[in-house]
Amino acid sequence: MPAMNNELEPQVPLEAPEQELPLSYARTLSWLSLLFILLTNLALSSFISNSARETLLLKQKEFARLLVDNLNNQIFRRFALPTILARGRIALRQPTQYEHLSRVVTSVIQGLPVARLRIYDFSYLVAFSTAIEDVGRAGLANPRLDEILHGGEPISEIIASFPAWQAPFRLPLKPGTFVLRVLAPLRGEPLPGHDDVPIMGALELTQDITEDYERVLAFQGIIVVLCLLSSIILFALLLVLIHRSERVLAERLHKNRLLEKELHSNERLASMGRVVASIAHEIRNPLGIIRSSAELLQRRASASDTGTSRLLGAIYDESVRLSQTVNDFLDYARPRKPRQDMVDLNHVLDQVLAFLEPEFLRLSIEIVRDTGSSSCVSRGDKDLLYRAFYNILVNGQQSMNGPGTITISASHVEQQGDQDRLPFVELRFTDSGPGFDSSILEHIMDPFFTTKDQGTGLGLPIVQSIISSHGGSIILENAPEGGALVRVLLPEIVEGNTGRNDG
Ligand SMILES: Nc1ncnc2c1ncn2[C@@H]1O[C@H](COP(=O)(O)OP(=O)(O)O)[C@@H](O)[C@H]1O
Ligand SMILES: [Mg+2]
CATH class of the missing domain: 3.30.450.20 (PAS domain)
Known part of the structure; x- marks a missing residue:
């Protein structure tokens, strides 16, 4: 584990002293x-x-x-x-x-x-x-x-x-x-x-x-008055010019200072992130051992010793949750470079839904799927996309807090690229929960922002990082009929056009 260096120590803010305007x-x-x-x-x-x-x-x-x-x-x-x-x-x-x-x-x-x-x-x-x-x-x-x-x-x-x-x-x-x-x-x-x-x-x-x-x-009088007038007009013009440039300059300076500040805090966050990520990495293996040992001990514990078995169950559950948090964090802090395979998005959705089916059945959550029979092919990493869709669906399930419906639909759209319009697949996930709280909407994508007791606040940031690494985008809205609507746009590969969306 890398030695803790003084990157974490509070640093003296680099704020420039309020200097005189250069103008x-x-x-x-x-x-x-x-x-x-x-x-x-x-x-x-x-x-x-x-x-x-x-x-x-x-x-x-x-x-x-x-x-x-x-x-x-x-x-x-x-x-x-x-x-x-x-x-x-x-x-x-x-x-x-x-x-x-x-x-x-x-x-x-x-x-x-x-x-x-x-x-x-x-x-x-x-x-x-x-x-x-x-x-x-x-x-x-x-x-x-x-x-x-x-x-x-x-x-x-x-x-x-x-x-x-x-x-x-x-x-x-x-x-x-x-x-x-x-x-x-x-x-x-x-x-x-x-x-x-x-x-x-x-x-x-x-x-x-x-x-x-x-x-x-x-x-003589006329000449003097004319000269004075022309001087005053010239001077006024000069003043207006200087005043304007001063204002523009002040705005720029202000913006630069803000950017400088932001850059500084980003740098600190990044270095903090690096340290925490290395700690998380070190935690992951011992945590796996704790979890499997707890599971083993639980199996070995005699059926009569319910107290011990309950304690071991708690150790197991908490270590599962902790390793989920550590994994989320590492996924966010050290995103993997996506592979560049041809991925059928419908197929990835099938897999995620198959995995979630028992839980959804238990909670009486109905899935309405309208992704059509035509294929939606994108270039990318099916494991990462699986992760993204999983996070979105679990968020929907958690927001409903009981029975409800999640609708998934797909459509083919075009978006303006650098030169011409390019084909995209739009996946829409709508749930029947309360929808996004508009007062927190602008913070929802912030890492570690969560309204849940057991949440990590890293689900959506991970989704966003995965989707944008695929050249796509994610939009959070509230559906007109109520409930949250998550729109995911991914570049589509149409037949005869396969080499477009690398990266
Ligand atoms: N489908 C949804 N409906 C309502 N609010 C949601 C939905 N998905 C996410 N949110 C809000 O966004 C927050 C951040 O979500 P996320 O990044 O996945 O972190 P977490 O799920 O760990 O809280 C959630 O705490 C919740 O308040
Ligand atoms: Mg989540």
């Missing part, structure tokens, strides 16, 4: 990606809107420069030159000259978005202005006026009432919030024989660009 890093990743998408989108939108603003300002500045050039030209040709020719010098203090210049300027800037125009003289005073109250005032110009009066490059500047970043929060903007001011030298034309262009003063043009600025702001 939880994806959550962090999705938040990071939201941040990334948001930042990129914001950077992109500020780049787009800034370049839109720059373009607008550039266009405005170009336009203002052109206007200044044009004004310069018109003032020189239509005012400065005629005045010098007619009067010898320019003196804007004289109302006629001032009005003349005013007419020229008005005709040029009429209809154009010009808020104000000033001309400064060399003493930095306002010599001319479209706002008459400025005339004669000092200190109104850009500090670099001197540079301009000495031929410096024109200066364009944007003057805002408040920092530009506050603009989006102060909408709508008041007119004049953002103005563009261009300061340029007011030039004459070079005298014949001279290269250098005389400078007559400085021209300052002021344009209100608040409305354009507001339009750019609106554009």
Whole structure:
């Protein structure tokens, strides 16, 4: 007998610690990606809107420069030159000259978005202005006026009432919030024989660009909102995706853990089974000796010694029952590989019924047989099939607990195989007992499940193992007319087809 090893000792469950889901890093990743998408989108939108603003300002500045050039030209040709020719010098203090210049300027800037125009003289005073109250005032110009009066490059500047970043929060903007001011030298034309262009003063043009600025702001707003929206939608999609995959993963993990557990307990059961089977095997022989010795002693005991004979009878009966249990157990724990003979199922049934007949007669159990005259041939092991039918019939007899009827019928059916439909024999065993208790139906096939005091709970598991080793199946039901119905399906060999159901 093999030494008992520590296979039977309780083992530490292998249950994995509740670990974090592998996808939880994806959550962090999705938040990071939201941040990334948001930042990129914001950077992109500020780049787009800034370049839109720059373009607008550039266009405005170009336009203002052109206007200044044009004004310069018109003032020189239509005012400065005629005045010098007619009067010898320019003196804007004289109302006629001032009005003349005013007419020229008005005709040029009429209809154009010009808020104000000033001309400064060399003493930095306002010599001319479209706002008459400025005339004669000092200190109104850009500090670099001197540079301009000495031929410096024109200066364009944007003057805002408040920092530009506050603009989006102060909408709508008041007119004049953002103005563009261009300061340029007011030039004459070079005298014949001279290269250098005389400078007559400085021209300052002021344009209100608040409305354009507001339009750019609106554009900026739209871009930012669109970017935010697209980020949020992207992020939501990402979250949904992660959530779904997390759920699927969690389900799989759960299933895997269950399977792992089941596998583990199966392994333990199997190793336990192996040990118990070897013990049972060792018990079988001494048990046989006890049984035959008891039988022998009973025969030898004198008829007068009823006490001894009764005790020996009990020893005999119990050892018969015990060896039946040991045999059942060994049949279940170490199933034999079925032989592959041609077996006539009707013939096997005949043999089982012949064996059970005396007992059934004693209990007034009637057998109604409707297995037809045609042969039901299967390939397999007639001893094992005998065992299976015997177990089913004995279960029926035990369930009726007295007189009753067991009906056995056979029919030919077809079942879907791997490729095409295959012929099967269906044997139906119906008894007139109480039928299967529906509350225990799902456990009936479990090994060692029994509702009987003297039962081993191995009858049906052995039947199932035999039938499935023959490529068949067993179905437990309750018959419509009452009583248990056991359906056994076995592959059938029809004439001309003998090589199908090996295994
Ligand atoms: N024909 C039947 N009618 C009602 N119940 C049955 C029938 N056959 C089996 N059972 C139920 O199934 C259980 C398991 O049967 P089985 O595996 O043969 O073990 P055992 O006969 O040793 O109890 C029985 O204890 C019984 O409760
Ligand atoms: Mg049984």
